[in-house]
Amino acid sequence: MTRTPYSAVAVRDLVKTYRTGSAAQTVLDGVTLAFPGGTFTAVMGPSGSGKSTLLQCAAGLDRPTSGSVTIEGTELSGLDEAALTRFRRDRLGFVFQAYNLVPTLTVRQNVTLPAELAGRRVDDTAVRDVLGRLGLADHADTKPAAMSGGQQQRVAIARALLSEPAVIFADEPTGALDSRSAAQVLKLLRDAVSGAGRTIVMVTHDPVAASVADAVVFFADGRVVETVIDPRVDAVAARMATLGAPVGAGR
Template sequence: MRLRSKRQQTDHRPEAPATTPGLAVELRGVRRQYGRGAGSVHALAGVDLALPRGTFTAVMGPSGSGKSTFLQCAAGLDRPSAGSVRLGGTEITGMSENKLTELRRSRVGFVFQAFNLLPSLTVEQNVLLPMRLAGRRQDRGRAQAVLAQVGLGDKARRRPGELSGGQQQRVAVARALVTSPDVVFADEPTGALDTGTAAEVLGLLRDAVDTLGATVVMVTHDPAAAAWADRVRFLADGAFAGDLERGSAERIAARMTVLTARTARVEAMAGATA
């Protein structure tokens, strides 16, 4: 099951502002603080990151390391307390909520653990939803093309409840790709799937990068899922603490074990001195 090359597709995106060549995601000095005073929490403590277009990046870290906050700030779902975020070269930090919503709908794709499909809509209608919400013409030919790419060309008229969990996640991948976005953010996309089905979905994301030139940023706790990425970035205490290029699941798991133990020691020391 191979995806078509980007040159074979019609670019349905609206004209975008001038972009930074080569970069799909760029964070500079990004901080995110919740609350004030002694009870404040620094979920992100000065994150710097530059991800080239056409790459697959996995982000991992111990519980409470800031993974979810990172994804939300990078995708424009949450606003950082300080710093700069660029998507496709476009500065989004100071955007109005309306402009930010428009950008997310047209230039960002999302794949979530819970699928987030609307049960009352058909598979095709779910895939077309980003175009509908953006006020654009709903291109049924484009929807059929991406459904064929994920192996569901014959399921367009079905409802999500008639599909298996793996098939529903394939629909979510098709929905994420339908607008040919600058970047696809995947939040634990295989967390609700069995091992075999998870590998099929990860293969689709990998193929989107390799044959369409898509950019994928995936937050995951699973070393086997992270091993599909070009590079794994490790978060600890709200900051990046190293990376691993083309690592095996075993190497990634070993790095996570070391990082989790280190984080536990730091927390224990902080508790002892509190």
């Protein structure tokens, strides 16, 4: 019997409106989406379509104007700021285009920093294991300035994986990388899903990156316009063109 995937992340009737004086701009317009557990979903759309705002709200980094976000059975609107911070720290992982590494710390110190800030014991075996899996075993004592962009992004992924998060949110994780480094990072994210059962939601503008995902959600004007399963590079690029987003364009 085939098991139906559960929704690791579910957003319902999500609205996000920004106000400047008397003017209001609705960036998310009643979005309802479910991201199945143990899957990799890419979110794409033209600049200003709302895709990054969706990720920020779904990840609990920004509060929606209305609607609900539920992650692993926990509705985020029911959490105060302190509880929300703990939930993000304990249950979620984040990988951004900006690596957000502390330049004065070594690779190992950067990777273990969130756990130490949370007052959790750091398992040295787990640290060695995650660094080894990401090809960073020989760089544990290296500082970010001595590393390439691809290596720094792998450090960011190691940091995200160390706490064994249920869900990883990634915002343009390959946007600043060359094609070789981008391919390595995408393989690591794919392996986190296929090998470890993580759930990944990734915003990207790159059809090649999107083709690594199990599904692509296309956004325009704050709404979902289409979801494509088992995406191909050429089909993704063609769909983006119909949305008015040049291939390779930013957010």
